[in-house]
Amino acid sequence: KAGVTQTPRYLIKTRGQQVTLSCSPISGHRSVSWYQQTPGQGLQFLFEYFSETQRNKGNFPGRFSGRQFSNSRSEMNVSTLELGDSALYLCASSQIGGSTDTQYFGPGTRLTVL
């Protein structure tokens, strides 16, 4: 079974631009979560989607948004990029995001904002 895939793997943008990251979960997984990883803040939870609905949200500004499609693929969008948005963005999928689930992570998208 193929793992979680994320595209693109690397991205360079300038301040003020917007960016869209994509995540394809493991086949059969319906829950997709997004995390931001930075050296200073570690791994921080952004949001979780299940059945095309945002089910959980972390403490990030509204510039960070996401969506999930009927095939469980998810996209994350960051508008009006700031230098501090430079990070590794990780996507994780699980079957239903329930109490017995385990999250499996993709390789991440490294975003650099200049």
Added chain:
Amino acid sequence: AQSVTQLGSHVSVSEGALVLLRCNYSSSVPPYLFWYVQYPNQGLQLLLKYTSAATLVKGINGFEAEFKKSETSFHLTKPSAHMSDAAEYFCAVRASTSGTYKYIFGTGTRLKVLA
């Protein structure tokens, strides 16, 4: 609120020596705990998980962890370090939020293996 604390942001061991990475948790309910490993420029890979069955959990690559409720700990160990174990290790707890779940990660421990 549930949380995890990893003691020691950097740990160095000699090749062949015991690896011990520390994780303490805070939870008002029986926790589900995880250890993940991250190699440079890669995502997180699940090493092992505790889901309230056996307290000694065996994972991949020779790692294991023991859940100790009295000490609120879930330390990760490996009897003999290998150069390929050099990576960053994250402890995580699954937290319940209004019937849904999210993962809370520790700040990570970078393991260095010396030849």
